[in-house]
Amino acid sequence: MKSLHKRTKNLGHIQGLSRKFSKKISLEVFKRMCISRNFELKVKKAYEEKSVKVPIYLSLGQESVSAAVSVAFPKPYIFAQYRSHDIYLAYGGDPLALADELLSKSSGCSGGMGGSVGIQAPEIGMFGHNGLVGDQVPIAVGFALGTNKKTLAVLGDGAAEEDYVLGALGYAVQRKLPMLFVCFDNNLSILTEVKIRRSWKIAEVARGFGMDAVDIADDPWVIMHHIQKLQKKLPALINVHTVRHLWHTGTGIDGPPEWNRYEMVRGELLRLGYERDVVRIEKAAEVSTTAIWDHALRGLK
Amino acid sequence: MTSAETIREFTRKHLKKGGVVLGQCLTAVGWVGGTVPEMREEDGLIELSISDVSNGGEAVGLALAGRRPIYIVRYQGFQCYNAALIINYAARSKAMWGVPCPVFVRSIGMDGSGPVTGGLHHSIFTRMPGIPVCAPMTPKEYQKAWDHFLSHDDPICVSEHRRAFPINFEMRNSLHRKADLTLLAISATRLEALDALKILEKEGVVCNLIHLFWLKPFVVTKEIKKALASSRYGGLVLDGDFEDGVVKTIAHDINSETGASMHVLGLEERTAGYAPHLDNPAPSAERICETVRKIVRKQTSRKRAMQ
Numbered sequence: 001m002k003s004l005h006k007r008t009k010n011l012g013h014i015q016g017l018s019r020k021f022s023k024k025i026s027l028e029v030f031k032r033m034c035i036s037r038n039f040e041l042k043v044k045k046a047y048e049e050k051s052v053k054v055p056i057y058l059s060l061g062q063e064s065v066s067a068a069v070s071v072a073f074p075k076p077y078i079f080a081q082y083r084s085h086d087i088y089l090a091y092g093g094d095p096l097a098l099a100d101e102l103l104s105k106s107s108g109c110s111g112g113m114g115g116s117v118g119i120q121a122p123e124i125g126m127f128g129h130n131g132l133v134g135d136q137v138p139i140a141v142g143f144a145l146g147t148n149k150k151t152l153a154v155l156g157d158g159a160a161e162e163d164y165v166l167g168a169l170g171y172a173v174q175r176k177l178p179m180l181f182v183c184f185d186n187n188l189s190i191l192t193e194v195k196i197r198r199s200w201k202i203a204e205v206a207r208g209f210g211m212d213a214v215d216i217a218d219d220p221w222v223i224m225h226h227i228q229k230l231q232k233k234l235p236a237l238i239n240v241h242t243v244r245h246l247w248h249t250g251t252g253i254d255g256p257p258e259w260n261r262y263e264m265v266r267g268e269l270l271r272l273g274y275e276r277d278v279v280r281i282e283k284a285a286e287v288s289t290t291a292i293w294d295h296a297l298r299g300l301k
Numbered sequence: 302m303t304s305a306e307t308i309r310e311f312t313r314k315h316l317k318k319g320g321v322v323l324g325q326c327l328t329a330v331g332w333v334g335g336t337v338p339e340m341r342e343e344d345g346l347i348e349l350s351i352s353d354v355s356n357g358g359e360a361v362g363l364a365l366a367g368r369r370p371i372y373i374v375r376y377q378g379f380q381c382y383n384a385a386l387i388i389n390y391a392a393r394s395k396a397m398w399g400v401p402c403p404v405f406v407r408s409i410g411m412d413g414s415g416p417v418t419g420g421l422h423h424s425i426f427t428r429m430p431g432i433p434v435c436a437p438m439t440p441k442e443y444q445k446a447w448d449h450f451l452s453h454d455d456p457i458c459v460s461e462h463r464r465a466f467p468i469n470f471e472m473r474n475s476l477h478r479k480a481d482l483t484l485l486a487i488s489a490t491r492l493e494a495l496d497a498l499k500i501l502e503k504e505g506v507v508c509n510l511i512h513l514f515w516l517k518p519f520v521v522t523k524e525i526k527k528a529l530a531s532s533r534y535g536g537l538v539l540d541g542d543f544e545d546g547v548v549k550t551i552a553h554d555i556n557s558e559t560g561a562s563m564h565v566l567g568l569e570e571r572t573a574g575y576a577p578h579l580d581n582p583a584p585s586a587e588r589i590c591e592t593v594r595k596i597v598r599k600q601t602s603r604k605r606a607m608q
Contacts, residue, residue, distance in 0.1 A: 005497060061509070073471025111399070112533070114397060118397055120398045127400070128397055129367060130389055130393055130397065132385075132386070132389050133392070135358055135386050135389065136357050138354070138355035138356075138361075138362065138386065139358045139361045139362040139365065139386065139390060140362060140364070141358070141362060142358060142359030142361055142362020142363045142364075142370075143362035143365050144320065144362070145359060145362065146362060146367070146368040146370075147366045163352075163355075164352070164354035164355035164385075165355070167354065167355035168352070168358060170352070171355065172349050206375055268430070272571075
């Protein structure tokens with residue numbers, strides 16, 4: 001089968017781009033990546049120890065995308081789907097409320113009703129998702145239509161194939177809505193690769209609808225670079241090739257990841273001479289996340 | 302004022318207050334049977350693409366945006382696609398996240414137009430918690446549905462029938478001190494039931510008639526209990542949806558509350574064809590009469606056998 005997908009870790013790479021962003025921005029992205037990564041590792045542990053009893057959909061490996069999007073596209077209304085702990089955290093959702101949600105507590109961000117799938121955070125403009133793949137996209141379109149406010153719709157490569165997602169993309173163009181669509185393309189629907197499921201690219205489809213769109217890898221500087229350009233002419237779509245390190249649901253691992261963006265970003269920051277900051281940020285994220293989970297788990301056992 | 306005029310007026314007021322109306326081909330010939338005011342895009346009248354499933358999602362998004370959308374679906378059979386996000390998201394939003402998602406779904410039905418565009422299909426909505434369903438026919442009932450929507454924050458499915466649009470009168474329940482059977486009719490079957498009553502009366506069969514407005518939540522009212530208490534052979538619930546739908550749920554609820562023997566009559570459990578002889582229309586007066594006669598005959602012979 002002919003593959004149309006140039007899925008590489010360097011897709012869309014721009015030489016020297018990291019130096020064009022300020023140290024403050026680059027470190028802010030890294031900080032958000034660290035928080036998400038540490039949080040997901042804590043969820044993994046809690047799940048394996050059976051403290052977390054709900055099905056979980058972890059973002060581990062994909063955190064560079066949410067971190068970069070949240071920095072480059074601040075304060076939108078957010079419609080994400082089931083794998084969105086990272087989006088929630090990157091946009092400033094309360095980590096303790098998310099931990100409580102995963103522990104099925106009434107103090108959780110969805111009162112225990114949403115679990116890992118249906119997290120919400122009205123304080124950051126994030127609406128809950130009910131588990132129906134991709135339905136957040138037409139809902140986001142309706143919301144943007146009703147408010148004309150900046151709206152972020154997050155989807156996966158599987159959701160991109162839902163007919164109602166395609167219909168909604170077309171309508172967003174027709175209505176010139178102020179929306180950014182971000183497709184987290186981890187190449188897998190459970191374990192079925194994109195090339196088995198379709199022979200088209202969502203970025204090309206979006207362009208066919210008349211929307212600006214790019215197809216890139218999960219380098220956070222590349223993501224921010226394109227969002228800066230695209231947000232001047234919304235609606236727009238970015239398809240970001242990224243890597244889900246763990247199983248679709250749960251904490252299993254099938255093998256080494258295709259690439260590890262966290263380590264790549266870390267390496268780039270060291271090359272930029274930010275070593276002390278990197279170590280400080282990593283430590284702070286570890287400490288704060290540990291404290292949150294210790295607090296959340298207290299009294300459970 | 303007709304039902305159509307009533308809908309058009311509350312819709313016009315809603316648009317003037319910043320609400321929105323959305324659907325496919327709203328401004329086409331007839332403006333949805335004269336129920337949509339001839340207003341413009343700038344007034345909040347939103348023409349949607351022919352993308353049924355995502356359209357339902359866009360209605361949900363507009364509700365989350367606080368616009369209290371009136372979402373018009375021109376044929377109830379199209380709800381197989383349009384209802385998906387309404388029942389999966391709008392109906393759950395308040396329970397899941399405490400976020401109300403009020404959409405006024407105008408689900409319009411008609412008879413005799415084939416496998417998809419014919420018949421009522423409100424049972425698609427009644428099986429899901431979080432969304433009340435009503436079936437107004439008269440001007441006051443339409444107003445009641447709209448007032449309910451404005452005074453609550455839930456989505457609502459309004460199961461409509463095009464035969465309601467020209468109606469300019471109210472329909473009262475018809476109760477007798479002693480009756481053979483109680484008919485409980487939904488939507489346009491109410492009109493057929495009115496005709497059936499006259500035919501049956503001439504044959505000496507006396508029937509009560511209760512007009513049902515709320516399908517869900519369904520309440521077995523004192524009047525229903527009273528009617529069934531006076532009915533020798535129980536009740537017959539009439540619907541324009543398939544018999545294995547909400548009509549059986551209603552019959553079950555009444556039976557549980559009253560102990561009365563209950564029967565149902567709706568669309569036959571088969572796919573309709575376009576050819577007239579293959580159609581699957583809602584119960585006509587003739588079919589209602591025939592069913593009532595069968596029930597009466599069966600119950601009478603059973604009584605005789607027991608004597």
